[in-house]
Amino acid sequence: MEYSPKNAVLRDGTPCVLRSPRPEDAEAILDLMKQATAETVYLSMYPDEVALTVEEERTFLESVCADRQSLMLSAFVDGKPVANANLAPVAPGKSKYRHRAGFGICVLRSHWRRGLGGLLTRELLAQAPSMGYEQVELEVDCENAAARALYESCGFRAYGVLERAFLLRDGTSHDECRMVCCLS
Numbered sequence: 001m002e003y004s005p006k007n008a009v010l011r012d013g014t015p016c017v018l019r020s021p022r023p024e025d026a027e028a029i030l031d032l033m034k035q036a037t038a039e040t041v042y043l044s045m046y047p048d049e050v051a052l053t054v055e056e057e058r059t060f061l062e063s064v065c066a067d068r069q070s071l072m073l074s075a076f077v078d079g080k081p082v083a084n085a086n087l088a089p090v091a092p093g094k095s096k097y098r099h100r101a102g103f104g105i106c107v108l109r110s111h112w113r114r115g116l117g118g119l120l121t122r123e124l125l126a127q128a129p130s131m132g133y134e135q136v137e138l139e140v141d142c143e144n145a146a147a148r149a150l151y152e153s154c155g156f157r158a159y160g161v162l163e164r165a166f167l168l169r170d171g172t173s174h175d176e177c178r179m180v181c182c183l184s
Contacts, residue, residue, distance in 0.1 A: 002065045003073050011115040017076045020065055026057035032081045036106040041168060042144045043106055071127055075116050083107040085120040099134040121154045134184045142175040156181040
């Protein structure tokens with residue numbers, strides 16, 4: 001699904017544009033993912049695991065825009081993406097799961113604590129019912145207290161913990177907190 005551009009202002013007064021990334025944004029979106037994954041252990045992959053080519057990312061962005069059950073939303077500051085979030089079905093094509101969407105987000109460290117995470121999360125939650133979703137689910141590293149607080153402020157509640165869900169390259173492990181936001 002494609003999201004019509006919307007102007008927003010961050011907490012510090014910085015203007016930004018929220019919109020669906022287009023195929024021509026593919027390289028910039030890949031760069032965003034590589035940088036964001038290098039800046040924190042709390043994302044689901046490492047920078048070297050952002051493995052799509054620019055052409056594959058273009059194709060992926062086209063498919064997201066064409067899919068009524070998926071929505072990707074990026075925040076652009078000075079024409080560059082600084083945050084990205086998405087909704088997608090938890091089990092595409094399976095009718096018993098059609099009411100459930102998965103949620104993911106990343107924000108560049110330079111834009112943390114400026115309101116972007118909440119802005120993108122609330123905007124996607126607002127779009128979810130029109131996409132047929134009744135609940136949105138996410139998984140977050142239990143050690144990421146700031147993200148958990150953000151999600152709770154947007155209406156998510158924790159419903160379980162998967163111990164040792166993340167095994168980091170340094171050999172340490174982190175638990176995963178599972179959260180859900182019921183929309184109806």
